[in-house]
Amino acid sequence: MALKQRKMKTIIVSVDFSITSSNAAEFAANLAAFYGADIWLYHAFQIPIALSEFAYPVVDIAEMQKAADHELELLKKVTQGKLRRKININTRAEMNVLQLGLNKLCNELNPDLVVMGLSGKNALTRLIVGSNTIKAIYELTYPVLVVPPKAAFIPVRKIGFACDYRQVEKTTPVAVLKKFVTDFNAALHVMNVDHHNSQPDAKKLQESYLINELLRDVNAEFHSIEATEITEGINWFVDKSKLDWLVVIPKKHRLVEKMFKRSQTKELVYHTHVPILCIHE
Numbered sequence: 001m002a003l004k005q006r007k008m009k010t011i012i013v014s015v016d017f018s019i020t021s022s023n024a025a026e027f028a029a030n031l032a033a034f035y036g037a038d039i040w041l042y043h044a045f046q047i048p049i050a051l052s053e054f055a056y057p058v059v060d061i062a063e064m065q066k067a068a069d070h071e072l073e074l075l076k077k078v079t080q081g082k083l084r085r086k087i088n089i090n091t092r093a094e095m096n097v098l099q100l101g102l103n104k105l106c107n108e109l110n111p112d113l114v115v116m117g118l119s120g121k122n123a124l125t126r127l128i129v130g131s132n133t134i135k136a137i138y139e140l141t142y143p144v145l146v147v148p149p150k151a152a153f154i155p156v157r158k159i160g161f162a163c164d165y166r167q168v169e170k171t172t173p174v175a176v177l178k179k180f181v182t183d184f185n186a187a188l189h190v191m192n193v194d195h196h197n198s199q200p201d202a203k204k205l206q207e208s209y210l211i212n213e214l215l216r217d218v219n220a221e222f223h224s225i226e227a228t229e230i231t232e233g234i235n236w237f238v239d240k241s242k243l244d245w246l247v248v249i250p251k252k253h254r255l256v257e258k259m260f261k262r263s264q265t266k267e268l269v270y271h272t273h274v275p276i277l278c279i280h281e
Helices: 020-037 061-081 098-109 123-139 174-183 202-214 231-241 255-262 268-272
Strands: 012-015 037-043 089-095 113-117 144-147 158-162 187-194 220-224 245-248 276-278
Touching: 020 037, 020 061, 020 098, 020 113, 020 144, 020 174, 037 061, 037 098, 061 089, 089 187, 113 123, 123 144, 123 268, 158 174, 187 231, 220 231
Parallel strands: 012 037, 012 113, 037 089, 113 144, 158 187, 158 245, 187 220, 245 276
Antiparallel strands: 144 276
């Protein structure tokens, strides 16, 4: 039986005017255009303080506000120009800490989704923006979609859900997960990675049966993956099955940091270019 859910209506995009966040804005705008939603481009700024014995602001707050509003209008115009159909694009810039401002705006608008990019313009902003994204993922109670630098929007047809078969009834946000699956009319693939190459115990089997029952009405497919590392197993399956989005539960384990951690040999989340949807317990 199909679930009766309201379709996606509001998407907030956190932007810092980097190439990555501009790509995230374009991704979100295409998503909004395809599914009939409005978007809000949100930018939080803080006044830089001079490094001296007596700290004082380097620029005027009004000037910073004016500059931020101007940049948002430019981004709005550019983003709208890349779409095939016109959508409602709203903007808001304010002096605030990003996590606090985002949380306040989310409580005001009750968005279906918050969209963020992962990296910034250079090594320093990659560190800062990456950190801001990770903080937002853990601190916001709203679904956060992390868009890798080169991800391009396509209609969502296949969604992967990484599940460890531990306390699934208590920790899995079943209603939210089902909402995204039914709103997008997508196929759901539940993945469990066995990175110890061990036989499933009775408890794990019981949990797997339980999640199967919880997701029965969306006809989920279940997959067991053997891999030495969880992230490698997940990305192998994402590539193999050509998944469009990957769903993880941030507070359940530290998988998010592992997937976003950059390495000289493998950049796991960058390798797939698949957006990662983070939803909470």
